[in-house]
Amino acid sequence: MDELRLDILEGVGPITAKKLTDVGIHNIMDLIVRGPVELSDITGMDKDTAEKIVNKARHQLIDEGLIVKDFQTATEIYKRRQDIGKITTGTNCLDMLLDGGVETQALTEVYGEFGCGKTQFCHTMCVTVQKSKENGGLNGGVLYIDTENTFRPERIVTIAQCHGMNPDEVLGKITVARAYNSSHQTLILQEAGPIIQNNNIKLIIADSAVGLFRADYLGRGTLSERQQKLNHFVHLLSRIAETYNCAAIATNQVMSSPDVFFGDPTRPVGGNVVAHTSTYRIYFKKSGKKRIARMIDSPHHPEQEVIFILNNAGISDPDVDSIKRKKSME
Numbered sequence: 001m002d003e004l005r006l007d008i009l010e011g012v013g014p015i016t017a018k019k020l021t022d023v024g025i026h027n028i029m030d031l032i033v034r035g036p037v038e039l040s041d042i043t044g045m046d047k048d049t050a051e052k053i054v055n056k057a058r059h060q061l062i063d064e065g066l067i068v069k070d071f072q073t074a075t076e077i078y079k080r081r082q083d084i085g086k087i088t089t090g091t092n093c094l095d096m097l098l099d100g101g102v103e104t105q106a107l108t109e110v111y112g113e114f115g116c117g118k119t120q121f122c123h124t125m126c127v128t129v130q131k132s133k134e135n136g137g138l139n140g141g142v143l144y145i146d147t148e149n150t151f152r153p154e155r156i157v158t159i160a161q162c163h164g165m166n167p168d169e170v171l172g173k174i175t176v177a178r179a180y181n182s183s184h185q186t187l188i189l190q191e192a193g194p195i196i197q198n199n200n201i202k203l204i205i206a207d208s209a210v211g212l213f214r215a216d217y218l219g220r221g222t223l224s225e226r227q228q229k230l231n232h233f234v235h236l237l238s239r240i241a242e243t244y245n246c247a248a249i250a251t252n253q254v255m256s257s258p259d260v261f262f263g264d265p266t267r268p269v270g271g272n273v274v275a276h277t278s279t280y281r282i283y284f285k286k287s288g289k290k291r292i293a294r295m296i297d298s299p300h301h302p303e304q305e306v307i308f309i310l311n312n313a314g315i316s317d318p319d320v321d322s323i324k325r326k327k328s329m330e
């Protein structure tokens with residue numbers, strides 16, 4: 001897109017443009033996503049210059065109608081929110097929990113213990129986002145940041161088949177980035193701008209968002225540094241979701257917190273940092289073969305629970321008949 005070229009900004013010549021590209025800033029959108037503080041950190045330019053460039057970038061994007069102005073009427077906000085797309089989860093129960101599906105311009109955090117279905121959920125969403133709009137998708141591609149080496153194309157094939165879609169086409173629209181450590185994971189996201197634009201990415205997944213930060217910063221002494229770095233990653237992810245109008249899903253592990261005596265003694269590892277950034281938080285819990293999903297502190301959803309299952313289609317609605325059958329046999 002020519003209107004996003006760095007060198008159309010006043011004061012940005014070919015030399016500055018090259019300097020920016022070298023540090024992974026490929027277009028004007030990237031300037032906004034990274035912000036002036038980071039820009040000055042990575043390029044070594046002084047803070048004032050960085051601020052000026054980012055401001056010019058912001059004005060350019062406002063003029064192009066690609067981002068919103070600083071001051072806007074409620075009508076304008078309402079309009080921008082009309083652009084929010086919803087991606088079906090492929091199940092009635094989770095679509096109901098999410099009031100239609102996973103939203104764009106938002107970060108949805110899914111947390112829960114090992115084996116509760118977070119990765120299965122992510123795989124399912126890789127398929128459903130590719131459905132047509134009439135069928136609940138956004139006709140879009142996926143960027144999958146795999147930090148635990150649990151992305152399985154074979155799973156995508158099966159899920160796509162269950163949804164009556166062509167597996168080869170579905171695989172072709174998923175870009176997978178394997179992250180090896182926490183700074184690599186952040187770098188992948190920083191460089192994602194052109195990939196998002198060129199591949200019509202409508203869903204970005206970080207599975208898990210937290211694991212590598214946890215591994216890289218072990219021990220209490222490094223806890224604040226870990227939170228700071230994780231905070232940076234998660235904010236970047238939600239800014240990208242807002243700027244590019246795509247959905248973002250971040251998964252999070254839970255750990256036992258011994259200070260909880262009542263209720264479920266598990267807490268998300270990312271702690272408050274992730275909680276305050278994500279717009280929606282869903283908690284997955286095992287219940288025998290079934291799974292429970294609960295919506296936690298959403299700005300406009302009631303707190304409620306639904307039951308789903310894991311099967312060949314990824315995640316599915318529970319088979320009501322089999323539950324009834326089982327009940328009648330008891």
Ligand SMILES: Nc1ncnc2c1ncn2[C@@H]1O[C@H](COP(=O)(O)OP(=O)(O)O)[C@@H](O)[C@H]1O
Nearest residue numbers: 112113114115116117118119120121310311312
């Ligand atoms: N094809 C399948 N059919 C039914 N269950 C499956 C299938 N593939 C994986 N599972 C189940 O998914 C669970 C693992 O879920 P996963 O999403 O990897 O958990 P996590 O929350 O740790 O990411 C396991 O209980 C596994 O049995």
Ligand SMILES: [Mg+2]
Nearest residue numbers: 118119148150
């Ligand atoms: Mg997993």
